[in-house]
Amino acid sequence: MASAKFSIGIDLGTTNCAMAYCALGQEDAVSEVFGISQWESLDRLAESNTLPSFLYLPTGPEAAQLSGAQTGRGAGWLSGRFARKRAGETPGRVAHSAKSWLGHHAVDRQAKFLPWGSEQIPPEEKISPIYASALLLNYLRGAWDMKFPNAPFDAQDIAITVPASFDAVAQRLTLDSAAEAGFPKNVRLLEEPQAAFYRWLEAHREPDALWSQLPSDAAAHHVLVIDVGGGTSDFSLFEIGRQKGSPLPAIRRVAVSDHILLGGDNIDLALAHLLEPRFAAKGEKLAGSQWDDLVARSRDLKERCLATEGPPDEEFPVTLPGRGSNLFTATLSAKILRSEINTVLLDGFFPECAADARPAQAEAALIEWGLPYAADSAVTRYLADFLRERPAVDAILFNGGSLYPESLRQRIQQQIGAWQDGAPPHVLANPEPDLAVARGAARFGSILHHRAARIESGAARSIYLEVHAAEKGQPPSLVCLLPRGADPGEIHHIDQLGIELRLNRPVRFQSYYSTRHDKDRAGALVAHKREHFHKLPPLQTIARLADPAAAPENNRLPVNLTSTLTELGLLELECVSAVPGIDQSWPLTFDLRGGQAAAGIAENEADPGVAPAALEKAQQRIISIFSKHLDSSDPLTAARLQKSLEEILDLPKAQWNLFLIRALWGTLKRCIPCRKNSVDHEEAWLILAGYFLRPGFGAEMDPARIDDLWRIHSEGLAHSDKRVKLQQYILWRRVAGGLDRDRQQSVIDAELAKLHQQKNPAAELVRLAGSLERIDPATKAELIELFLTKSTALAEQGAYAAPYFVSLGLLLNRTPLYSGPENVVSPELVAKAFEQLRDFDWKKTPDLGELFLRAARVTDNRALDLPKPLRREIAGKLEKADVPAFKVYRLEEFVAIDRSERVSLYGESLPPGLILAGS
DSSP: OTTOOEEEEEEEOSSEEEEEEEESSSTTOOOEEOOEEEEEETTEEEEESEEESOEEOOOHHHHHHHTTSOOOSSTTOEESHHHHHHHTTOGGGEEOOHHHHHTOTTSOTTSOOBSTTOSSSOGGGOBOHHHHHHHHHHHHHHHHHHHOTTSOGGGSEEEEEEOTTOOHHHHHHHHHHHHHTTOOTTOEEEEHHHHHHHHHHHHTOSHHHHHHHSSSOOSEEEEEEEEEOSSOEEEEEEEEEEETTEEEEEEEEEEEOOOOOOSHHHHHHHHHHHHGGGTSOTTOOOOHHHHHHHHHHHHHHHHHHHHSOOOTTOEEEEEEEOSSSSGGGSEEEEEEEHHHHHHIIIIIISOOOOTTOOOOOSOOSOOOTTOOOOSOOOHHHHHHHHHTTSOOOOEEEEESGGGOSHHHHHHHHHHHHHHTTTOOOEEEOOSOTTTHHHHHHHHHHHHHHTTOOOOBOOOSSEEEEEEOOSSTTOOOEEEEEEOTTOOTTOOEEEEEEEEEEEBTSEEEEOEEEESSOOSOOTTOEEEOOTTTOEEOOOEEEEBOOSSGGGOOTTSEEEEEEEEEEOTTSOEEEEEEEOSTTOOOEEEEEEOOOOOOOBOOOOGGGOOOSSOHHHHHHHHHHHHHHHHSOOOTTSOOOHHHHHHHHHHHHTSOGGGOOHHHHHHHHHHHHTTGGGGGGOHHHHHHHHHHHHHHHTTSOSSTTHHHHHHHHTHHHHHOOSOOOHHHHHHHHHHHHHTGGGSOHHHHHHHHHTTHHHHHHOSSOOHHHHHHHHHOTTSOHHHHHHHHHHHHHHHHHHHHTTOOOHHHHHHHHHHTOSSOSSSOGGGOOOHHHHHHHHHHHTTSOTTTOHHHHHHHHHHSOOOSOTTTSOOHHHHHHHHHHHHHTTOOHHHHGGGTSOOOOOHHHHHHHTSSOOOTTOOBTTO
């Protein structure tokens, strides 16, 4: 930027943020750390080199005390040291680990669920991971402008660092957070290990100084950067070599690691688990706020211990607030020795292992905050796997706050030496492991500004698209879209796939990435080996022609693919018309909807299970009967039409697979206008639509199908008949899994008044309410309260209350059918339901047993699980009601939900061919 005076580097960390800058007026300027002014307490500001990545929502009195003060953007959220301190005092009001959430594909990163699992903040005041990251970035932006008013932040050259393991989606979301914070559009992304290495290179600019730090006079050295921060473990391997005719080194990045969600947060949890038995009753676990307090205390404990060296018998006191009101039970105390902490670190996170060790693939042992932490806690095993079949390491640069202890660095150095036949790598000095990334990012901007030599890196991972063989039954292959190491700005063309896009409708492709395949060129076809490739969210686009008259007769447009890595570090993919005369392209974007409980199957591998002629005849039958008016000789009912379709297809409807019913939906969609012909037409259409589209997801293009179906909500029903309204309820219940949050909320908002005001609302409406997992938490809590009141009154009268019990079981469910854990209601609501329903005879009311089998099931997620005493009490009621022991066991120990259970939870048969997640 011509007007930029400074290059600004921002380390957006999981635990701490840092900012540095470098003056651009002179090439030899050195990066400087930016002191960040922040709240130390409610009445005192302090300056620090780092900004803790914590966000605190003040209480009413605290907000009043701060009124008029400069707190930064974000409806009163405070960031930094005061927020970090409050995390140990009132953790339910503090959002943290936002950066880890950005890389979690199973949730909607735009949904408001932070602080995770908190009951201290109402749902409407919670924030999304994207917004939480934006608040931190915006605070840094404001701090800069207050200190440098004559050099506005937005006019500077800015780089934000991300883990080298962040995939294209997480990178995109980081830039979305920056845009939300008001950053300029030309913000760059830089990998954190590269930034740390740039800082080391800055400290050794003179060639003699640089080469003197390396272990030998070899022509080339391999330097390993190990960055273990608050949320991730990141490894990058660089080659630094001598250049003929130049004293300056040539540096290129050789490899980066896969995404490993393993860092300081995991150490906090491990210490909390170690301490828990010292506070909880024998065999019990701490729950709710006490566990949150213990994790926060463990975080403080870790930082105190890692900041200094000391004797093994050094004691660290830990106190927790008690749960009683008595003075003598106000606090709980325990002690832990430094030797115990070191054992957790060395044996749990940095154990000795062989060079051929591989990380365990079992379920994660530490599951907290809803994050998918690494299944294996051993950083050394992930490191051994990363270095497999790669050059020997000559030197190591350690970075990240979790590697402060000398004992950990020595353990890693010795381990690598053991893997290399007793040749330990040289350790490069890094005196500022918490600031090196920000300073290196600032240095990077200066290098770009002055067009100086930079690290040769390119794309950190190769990107692939799943393609299917023309021959059915053959396994899919992957085509390389972007080679690993691709240079920024280089355009790659893939034109041999024979892809055709259907015009005017969304299309989706499954994508993958790999950090291992470094020889594949763009367009190369490779076998899909699960251990080498990692699934990304699907890519999607929609092709609309500027000139609709130019559309081919079959409405399919041949296209080629192009890929490029932008100068800002972003992946760009496009479909480009391959038809002469149609000069258009359409971007491929990632589908960021999280929590889908099905694996999409590409339409081009779909087998409807019937002959093409039979399918065509069935489709003609649908059009024929819906397009004509009522005929007494051929009455229109869903049952009669389904029966005739069974005869045409020579297949019972129970065997109509996912791809057959979706093909039939395509025909039924053309008959949407026919609903107006009569009540019978509309009723039959709604029944068939629900049957053909259930459960709303599972096949490729289902989001587009749901978009088409949503027309009937926008347009409204054609008839006001009660039968039609009931079928609409059933339809939305059947496809609820395909409705996003806004659509589900729209459905329930239109019916809430009936549920409140009508004495006996339709049973199908009650069941529909329970199936809407993504609705606003406040609405869900409102429905639970209402249904508890109504079901209790009906049960006391001996009246039919089953629809309410079934719906309550779904609303209180610990394991959502199709959404993520962020949609699970608090355990307190389950406790309230049990209190109201415990005295009924569960043996005579089996629906109550099913309700609490869902509502009290162990998930191994402390924020969602009920306290153990309550689960035991519920289990006792279930046993007395003769519920099978294998079902009751799920209230005592964690048992992963299997396919058969998921299918039964939907309440009706699912179409053959649907693949449920986790099945």
